[in-house]
């Protein structure tokens with residue numbers, strides 16, 4: 119049977135994925151979340167004509183000829199407006215952020231003023247009408263659209279929302295991904311493995327990839343290679359209402375690869391299993407009710423590369439978050455042999471140079487080798503049946519970090 123191309127597999131996996139509902143969060147918890155609905159200002163900012171400087175509120179006509187002597191009739195600190203009116207020959211001591219008193223139309227900074235110490239000042243420098251005054255509504259007016267739905271809430275957005283007087287807001291519910299490792303040989307990090315055991319590592323990298331697009335991760339630990347054990351953890355994931363269940367390992371064709379049987383036994387509709395990708399050929403995808411099930415291959419590099427290519431865009435879409443992989447054009451500095459039927463993701467180093475992005479693939483590409491994955495900063499992408507490529511030829515890479 120022909121293997122499903124990567125692009126087709128991704129299309130099928132993303133089909134119908136949409137934001138998983140909304141929830142209300144307070145400003146303190148909103149960083150990095152995705153706004154679910156447009157936000158309008160609940161107030162005008164600044165709500166009054168405000169001084170932008172510490173100095174004196176004056177009538178510009180009074181300082182037409184300099185030096186101009188003015189009588190100080192009061193003070194306006196921020197938060198305490200001066201309630202009188204500035205008449206001809208008068209001024210009010212004013213501070214940054216304070217409402218500009220009635221009658222005045224210009225603020226002169228204190229550096230340009232001589233305090234005569236007798237309740238009078240002398241303005242020494244000219245100023246144009248309206249100088250150092252922020253007009254009411256300069257930033258936004260009540261009812262203005264301040265942020266669109268879909269905005270990822272970055273620092274500036276959060277301060278803007280606060281200034282517009284929203285203590286909380288509707289955000290897209292973060293998708294929940296449950297991760298289940300499978301395999302008798304696996305023990306958690308920090309264990310004392312027997313001679314035939316290894317440390318389970320995939321969940322950490324896969325979980326981090328999920329979190330990088332705002333998903334919540336429920337790590338359900340390790341199920342031994344027994345149908346009931348895997349089934350129990352899948353049931354836990356369903357009880358937790360996971361949007362996506364990711365299994366790690368047990369996806370291939372070995373006698374101990376039980377994941378497919380367990381998931382179909384629980385009612386999963388298999389969409390695809392095995393794709394034209396290296397690493398990652400045994401990738402499995404299906405739907406169990408509303409829950410998407412992704413069976414990642416056990417080999418660590420296959421698990422993580424598949425998570426980058428399939429899980430990340432899926433979770434981004436479920437979270438209403440814009441995402442596209444960082445794909446760049448580079449120049450190979452090594453000859454590559456012709457490719458076979460699987461789209462290849464070759465661990466490589468890409469270096470920015472004056473001659474462009476120079477790409478050096480690692481010689482050994484065994485999909486168990488995490489060290490080369492951690493050293494690499496990109497995956498060199500080679501299409502199925504790509505012909506041999508000479509050193510110096512153009513290539514495409516997906517940046518991994």
Ligand SMILES: Nc1nc2c(c(=O)[nH]1)N[C@H]1C(S)=C(S)[C@@H](COP(=O)(O)OP(=O)(O)OC[C@H]3O[C@@H](n4cnc5c(N)ncnc54)[C@H](O)[C@@H]3O)O[C@H]1N2
Nearest residue numbers: 299317318319320366367368369370375399415416417420
């Ligand atoms: N006859 C065939 N054998 C295999 C094929 C095939 O097409 N025909 N595909 C190979 C490919 S490609 C891969 S990838 C692996 C994937 O198999 P599974 O998904 O069933 O994974 P396992 O057999 O359970 O494990 C493979 C390997 O990875 C280690 N592993 C598993 N889980 C973890 C984990 N959470 N953390 C760290 N390492 C893990 C496991 O110990 C194995 O060494 O199948 C090939 N075989």
Ligand code: MOO
Nearest residue numbers: 397398399420485
């Ligand atoms: O997914 Mo496998 O890693 O192609 O060896």
